[in-house]
Amino acid sequence: MNFNSPTKTILVTGGAGFIGSHLCAALLERGSKVVCLDNLYTGKKSNIERFLKSPLFTFLEADITDSVNIEGDIDSIYNLACPASPKAYQRNPVKTVVTNVEGMINILNLAKEKNARVLQASTSEVYGDPLEHPQKENYWGNVNPLSPRACYDEGKRCAETICMDYNREYSTDVKIVSIFNTYGPNMSLDDGRVVSNFIIQALAGENITMYGDGSQTRSFQYIDDLIKGLIAMMDVESFIGPVNIGNPDEFTIKKLAEKVKKLTKSKSNIVYKALPINDPKQRQPDITLAKRELKWSPQINLDEGLKKTIAYFASVI
């Protein structure tokens, strides 16, 4: 069965956020009916403004930590509702935990009631500061449960546990995707993540804020690649995951700063700031599983994705 097909009604929680708004756009383009639920904590009405006229699109301003009641059929649910940048999820850490745990339970109860498939947007943060490199899905991770990042990391780990328990206890149709660092248009100006920070600083001629010495690594995926991976995962049968969706091209943060400076032709200086607590030293997805099970691999390299993202930020700042 095609769970993203035009005959389906799809709930996207966190649909007004960075990833959610791109997902809504792609699903609407396929002709699906989309119900977008968002509490607008980090999501923005402006991200979904252009869909509001569509008869296929409904927006519900609601929070998944309240019990979620939706009239009519829901065939599948993408659960994206949670602040995702370290700056945003640490602003209200208890709420982050509650969103991941109680919110997940509410979404799974809704799925049970509607007999819907649920795709949980998990994260590479479940691997913590990884001792295995690159990270495969069978790596259990190295997370400090006491750290300021833990509200998100442990929250997402617990959400995965709850998905598996609903699957074992109630046969709920669940899927888990581990999303690696993703960037692109619609990221908030105040998001605080590295790609948006560096681009905004470079365009404004302000200092580029390098945390630590910049030798830590990340592997950056352009948003369009992620959306294709999420949709492929929702469609595939008999595969719960977790599956890594990310771009395996790994860069130091220093290299990223140099690329952004070059592509924006910026004269900004790089200034060094303290490394945040428990900032992972390296991160790179092993995507063998996604290639095999989803026939998916990323198509957009960092230079190409940065150019599109720079063009977006240049148009909004």
Ligand code: UDP
């Ligand atoms: N970082 C940085 N300068 C910034 C923002 C982030 O050097 O202005 C670093 C951060 O310390 C981390 C990496 O860039 O090592 C990626 O950070 P981000 O917040 O984008 O995502 P994370 O992968 O840590 O969740």
